[in-house]
Amino acid sequence: MTATKVSARESAQTGLVTVAKGRLQQLLAFASLIVISAFFSVASPYFFSYDNFTAILFSTVVIGTLAIGTTFVIIAGGIDLSIGTGMALCAVMSGVFLVDIGLPLALGVPAAILFGGLIGLVNGFNVAVLKIPPFIATLAMMLVAQGLALVLSDSAPIYFTDVAGYTDISTGNLLPGVRFPNAVLVLLGAALVAAVLLTKTVLGRYTYSIGSNEEATALSGINVRRWKIAIYAFAGLFIGLAGVMISARLGSAQPATGMGYELQAIAAVVIGGTSLSGGKGSIVGTLIGALIISVLNNGLQIMSIPQEWQNVILGCVILVAVYTDMIRKKET
Amino acid sequence: MLTTTSTAAGATRSPVPLLEVEGVHKSFPGVRALTDMRLDLYEGEVLALVGENGAGKSTLMKLLSGIHDADAGRFRLAGEPFAPDGPRAALASGISIIHQELNLMPHLTVAQNVFIGREPRRWRVLLDERELNARTRKLIDSLGLPLDPTAVVGDLTVAHQQMVEIARALSYDAKVLIMDEPTAALNDAEVATLHDLIRRYVRTGTGVIYISHRMDEIRAISDRVTVIRDGEYVDTVDSATTTTDEIIARMVGRTLAADARPRDVRPDRETVLRVRGLCTRSLLKDVSFDLRQGEILGFAGLMGAGRTEVARALVGADRSTAGEVTLRGERARVRNPADAVRLGIGYLSEDRKRYGLLLDQTVRANITLGALRQRFATAGFVRDRAARAEAAGYVETLRIKTPSPEQRTKNLSGGNQQKVVIAKWLVRDCDILIFDEPTRGIDVGAKEEIYQLLTELAGQGKSIIMISSELPEVLRLAHRVVVMSEGRVTRTLDAAEATQETIMHYATLRPDENPADAAELGLEPPAPQADEEPRKAGEP
Ligand SMILES: Nc1ncnc2c1ncn2[C@@H]1O[C@H](COP(=O)(O)OP(=O)(O)OP(=O)(O)O)[C@@H](O)[C@H]1O
Ligand SMILES: [Mg+2]
Numbered sequence: 069m070t071a072t073k074v075s076a077r078e079s080a081q082t083g084l085v086t087v088a089k090g091r092l093q094q095l096l097a098f099a100s101l102i103v104i105s106a107f108f109s110v111a112s113p114y115f116f117s118y119d120n121f122t123a124i125l126f127s128t129v130v131i132g133t134l135a136i137g138t139t140f141v142i143i144a145g146g147i148d149l150s151i152g153t154g155m156a157l158c159a160v161m162s163g164v165f166l167v168d169i170g171l172p173l174a175l176g177v178p179a180a181i182l183f184g185g186l187i188g189l190v191n192g193f194n195v196a197v198l199k200i201p202p203f204i205a206t207l208a209m210m211l212v213a214q215g216l217a218l219v220l221s222d223s224a225p226i227y228f229t230d231v232a233g234y235t236d237i238s239t240g241n242l243l244p245g246v247r248f249p250n251a252v253l254v255l256l257g258a259a260l261v262a263a264v265l266l267t268k269t270v271l272g273r274y275t276y277s278i279g280s281n282e283e284a285t286a287l288s289g290i291n292v293r294r295w296k297i298a299i300y301a302f303a304g305l306f307i308g309l310a311g312v313m314i315s316a317r318l319g320s321a322q323p324a325t326g327m328g329y330e331l332q333a334i335a336a337v338v339i340g341g342t343s344l345s346g347g348k349g350s351i352v353g354t355l356i357g358a359l360i361i362s363v364l365n366n367g368l369q370i371m372s373i374p375q376e377w378q379n380v381i382l383g384c385v386i387l388v389a390v391y392t393d394m395i396r397k398k399e400t
Numbered sequence: 401m402l403t404t405t406s407t408a409a410g411a412t413r414s415p416v417p418l419l420e421v422e423g424v425h426k427s428f429p430g431v432r433a434l435t436d437m438r439l440d441l442y443e444g445e446v447l448a449l450v451g452e453n454g455a456g457k458s459t460l461m462k463l464l465s466g467i468h469d470a471d472a473g474r475f476r477l478a479g480e481p482f483a484p485d486g487p488r489a490a491l492a493s494g495i496s497i498i499h500q501e502l503n504l505m506p507h508l509t510v511a512q513n514v515f516i517g518r519e520p521r522r523w524r525v526l527l528d529e530r531e532l533n534a535r536t537r538k539l540i541d542s543l544g545l546p547l548d549p550t551a552v553v554g555d556l557t558v559a560h561q562q563m564v565e566i567a568r569a570l571s572y573d574a575k576v577l578i579m580d581e582p583t584a585a586l587n588d589a590e591v592a593t594l595h596d597l598i599r600r601y602v603r604t605g606t607g608v609i610y611i612s613h614r615m616d617e618i619r620a621i622s623d624r625v626t627v628i629r630d631g632e633y634v635d636t637v638d639s640a641t642t643t644t645d646e647i648i649a650r651m652v653g654r655t656l657a658a659d660a661r662p663r664d665v666r667p668d669r670e671t672v673l674r675v676r677g678l679c680t681r682s683l684l685k686d687v688s689f690d691l692r693q694g695e696i697l698g699f700a701g702l703m704g705a706g707r708t709e710v711a712r713a714l715v716g717a718d719r720s721t722a723g724e725v726t727l728r729g730e731r732a733r734v735r736n737p738a739d740a741v742r743l744g745i746g747y748l749s750e751d752r753k754r755y756g757l758l759l760d761q762t763v764r765a766n767i768t769l770g771a772l773r774q775r776f777a778t779a780g781f782v783r784d785r786a787a788r789a790e791a792a793g794y795v796e797t798l799r800i801k802t803p804s805p806e807q808r809t810k811n812l813s814g815g816n817q818q819k820v821v822i823a824k825w826l827v828r829d830c831d832i833l834i835f836d837e838p839t840r841g842i843d844v845g846a847k848e849e850i851y852q853l854l855t856e857l858a859g860q861g862k863s864i865i866m867i868s869s870e871l872p873e874v875l876r877l878a879h880r881v882v883v884m885s886e887g888r889v890t891r892t893l894d895a896a897e898a899t900q901e902t903i904m905h906y907a908t909l910r911p912d913e914n915p916a917d918a919a920e921l922g923l924e925p926p927a928p929q930a931d932e933e934p935r936k937a938g939e940p
Contacts, residue, residue: 273527281504284503284504288568347507348507
């Protein structure tokens with residue numbers, strides 16, 4: 069049958085094209101990362117150093133962890149504005165569990181991460197069951213989390229000085245002999261788990277499906293409401309993880325921080341090629357996006373560019389990234 | 401009074417219907433969609449369900465799939481009471497539905513769409529993508545559909561997307577298969593394939609409910625026809641022993657003077673739109689044609705021949721890589737649809753959900769949107785009264801069935817949404833109108849009205865390009881027919897030469913082997929002042 073032959077050849081071709089398309093997107097983001105890094109290396113002698121690279125990686129861990137969770141929410145066609153202050157709240161909760169209550173590390177840390185899941189669960193409930201638009205629901209949660217973090221900590225930082233091994237979660241070296249901070253391992257591990265879940269499991273498939281066409285997904289007999297709650301709750305775990313990582317890095321939980329991180333994380337997701345209208349995106353892209361943001365933050369700081377101008381530049385980078393992504397999509 | 405009918409299949413019919421609908425009522429705010437509706441479907445039969453736009457066909461199907469709850473009444477499935485609380489329950493009970501509007505996930509692949517919710521897995525959670533593609537391949541091959549399991553659905557044509565829906569619906573192995581206008585986007589050959597599939601399917605002791613506005617299809621596929629009107633049951637008749645006119649008479653409650661219109665409008669000789677050597681990256685090669693004032697120019701061809709692509713390239717929705725468009729003797733640069741509208745070219749898309757309508761907005765907003773600034777606003781302020789009056793006028797003339805122009809468009813029946821799209825373009829008052837499948841999903845009565853309308857518009861001196869997969873429609877309305885095949889124009893036929901046979905001949909011609917010359921394309925010789933040659937199609 070000639071018809072099947074033709075379609076087989078076509079399918080081989082379209083298969084190649086789609087692979088190339090997907091790769092191209094990540095390649096481009098990666099290339100711009102290299103270009104930006106090269107620029108800073110030339111512009112400042114301090115940029116290209118081991119210590120500075122570790123500093124960049126540490127800041128990537130926090131933004132990256134938040135961005136990974138948010139990637140799920142955004143691919144599913146939602147948005148989560150509560151991740152920044154939610155992270156601060158989880159850091160405070162970690163302090164409450166470990167310092168105030170005195171739970172052992174092996175219990176307190178998972179509890180703090182699960183608390184992030186709880187934040188996500190509430191977001192998911194508000195969005196999926198009460199049908200509050202994600203922007204509003206998570207904006208409200210952003211305020212709630214900020215307030216709660218201050219209330220629970222009496223508006224004062226909680227120090228982990230007496231909690232043995234807490235800072236090691238971030239700055240220790242699990243792999244002996246290699247000067248490779250644990251924080252980076254945690255990020256890579258989290259990214260790996262997230263990537264597998266997103267591409268290889270039912271949760272991931274329905275995340276894409278809901279973001280692509282929620283109504284059609286529901287008509288296919290899928291309980292969209294339940295999966296949406298699951299997606300937000302799962303993303304919440306990353307809020308918790310980010311809370312642990314940032315407080316372990318600082319050795320303290322800072323209740324008044326967190327605001328602003330959500331925008332950086334969402335920017336990382338978008339730079340990484342995830343569509344804000346849902347249905348497409350990847351974890352690798354998000355990781356590269358997070359790296360770009362940290363490199364920019366770091367490099368601009370090293371070059372002593374004032375904070376105000378850093379924001380201006382960051383904003384422009386987001387515009388350029390999203391615009392080129394759109395142009396490319398039109399071309400192909 | 402249920403009309404007793406003999407089994408058309410001739411087989412022994414089990415006394416218990418596969419599906420029974422009894423005394424079902426359903427109202428929406430301001431609309432009584434169904435009143436005391438009934439219907440029965442027996443094993444091994446195809447039951448056609450017909451009725452005008454807004455008669456309540458889709459509503460009944462939505463009740464059966466648990467999307468809406470009935471206000472009153474009963475369903476029985478093989479004698480057992482049945483009350484689905486959602487699509488999942490309906491599927492689990494063996495009812496599979498192809499809804500009127502495409503319901504696909506554009507970012508997912510064909511295979512992922514077909515088996516959504518039933519993904520083959522390893523260790524319960526891991527997706528087995530290879531198995532998924534293999535199963536889909538097997539399904540597609542057994543159905544004989546030209547689909548690639550790994551293609552991304554959003555990149556497919558509407559016709560292929562429709563096939564994905566069909567493959568998915570069949571893959572459930574349901575007892576009752578309901579198809580709500582499954583052929584709206586298919587051409588004749590594809591419809592024939594679908595009908596073969598359906599015939600194979602019903603033999604296995606299942607039943608099919610087939611909703612369509614195309615009478616020839618209904619006659620070809622169905623054993624019995626249930627007619628409803630304004631949400632009420634009218635009659636059930638045997639397809640074999642009832643004429644089309646009888647069915648239509650029951651549907652509309654009056655007789656239609658169909659096919660009465662001769663081709664009475666003579667187009668002027670003046671060429672309004674001159675297209676030479678139009679190419680696009682993906683498909684079109686060297687497309688040339690002339691459109692004259694007051695002319696209805698039909699575009700015929702198989703699905704995928706490139707008719708819609710011509711329209712999209714003309715209005716700047718897709719980029720053309722070569723070619724020249726002349727509008728009333730002047731070179732026209734159309735870079736986007738807004739340019740096109742400014743130049744007086746309107747394009748009525750074939751896919752209303754994606755390109756044509758703001759479903760969440762009111763009927764009035766949709767109708768008046770395009771001409772808001774030009775016709776319904778003073779110094780930037782919208783003159784609501786004028787907009788409302790105009791919208792109400794179109795609701796009336798096109799007989800759009802809605803409680804008021806303030807109804808949200810997504811609450812209208814499919815065919816009535818199509819009428820809103822038409823109204824929207826009429827309001828803009830374009831000189832050149834491109835209608836892409838204008839009567840898709842529109843009932844027989846309304847179709848006549850739209851034919852009338854197109855003829856009137858042409859009579860007023862407007863030039864119309866009509867793309868249609870329904871040959872009778874093209875033959876009936878078009879002054880000339882441009883036939884396309886594989887992205888090229890193979891022939892332009894005058895009304896006198898155009899028959900089903902000639903059109904099909906040129907629609908299946910391999911254009912590479914049989915290049916047409918200018919005379920065969922009915923092209924005017926270049927005007928003296930236009931010195932450039934029609935540009936040749938070159939590789940971009
Ligand atoms: N969700 C809704 N809200 C309000 N009215 C609705 C809703 N759904 C349908 N209707 C109305 O119910 C009536 C029946 O609509 P339905 O979609 O069942 O018609 P149909 O027979 O399928 O027509 P078509 O042939 O045009 O598809 C129409 O008047 C429509 O406007
Ligand atoms: Mg309908």
